[in-house]
Amino acid sequence: MWLGLVSTLICYGICKKLYQRFHYVVLNPVLTCLAVLIAFLSLAHVSYHTYFASGKWLTDMLSPATVALAIPLYRNVHILKAHWLEFLVSLVSGAAAAIVSSILLARLMRLGGMIETSVAPRSVTTPIAMDISQTIGGIPTLTAVFVIITGISGVVIGPLVIRYVRIRSAIAKGAIFGMGCHGIGTARAFEMGQMEGTCSSLSMVIAAFITLALAPSLVPLLT
Amino acid sequence: MQRLTWIRKKTVAIAVIILQIAVLYGLADLGGLISKLLHTPVPGSIFGLIILFLLLQFRVLRLDWIARGGDLLIREMLLFFVPSSVGIMTYGHLMLHEGLQILVTIVCSTAIVMLITGTMADNIWKARQLRRPRRTAHEDAKEVASW
Known part of the structure; x- marks a missing residue:
């Protein structure tokens, strides 16, 4: 009954400590926690259904966590006012690029229609991505998985992009992480600095809004 | 004696955080209700976010009434991704x-x-x-x- 909740909490706690100690990308707490939990569940022959019975209490916390994103938005609304043009243009083009490139690349890889739709909202934060997936006819669980893969690959790709394209401003660095890989990227952006992290959390919220507005009209055009 | 006050302080702090998260949860539910009533594809948590932002902006809610719980939720957001990713x-x-x-x-x-x-x-x-x-x-x- 409590298995899902307790095993997740313990596992996450240990994995987080491990990451804070060593700071390797491959030790990203979500990635390691996922690997250990899946190994544990399959070795112990526990079905996902049983695990999720109490595991879903944690998932339920995603909606108040999304509501809480109003707090960084409120605290930093002055940054938004000063740099609204940077955020608006880069995030609208980023969100459009995310939807279009995901669908087209999925088709190029011959992944099939269901995956094409489920992969489209992958670059926004999980609760909203799952809702968008539902709306446009994808599979929300599959989308949740794609969101996580996006987050972890973004943490690796982001610093490379910043270095090779010579991104200077903290705003652009934040936008890269917030748009490219949502919450997982925002955690990484805060490692770079306060301004980067703050811009990333702003970008993450705005990217969610823009994707929400774009996806229902853009996806049917492409699939 | 000192240990007792420490425990009491800790308990109060935890209670405050739980209460603040409950408020955020309530706002998310309210957003969900609005989303259902309006028949929009916009998820309820987004309505909740907008409502909270407006409440803060118009000083109906003070930031320190929800900041501790809210910051905790944002800081540990990665944890909440785990069960659905499994x-x-x-x-x-x-x-x-x-x-x-x-x-x-x-x-x-x-x-x-x-x-x-x-x-x-x-x-x-x-x-x-x-x-x-x-x-x-x-x-x-x-x-x-x-x-």
């Missing part, structure tokens, strides 16, 4: 057969998104920087509210 195990055969293609799709697409977003934001920033009076990185850093 769902990947029910797609085992899909990941076995098409996992590599999926990975390539996502990695390439993420790189494209980041390139476009980054260059757009950086170029506009540079262009506007030239027109504005000179600012230093130090001044930019001062803009950030304390976390």
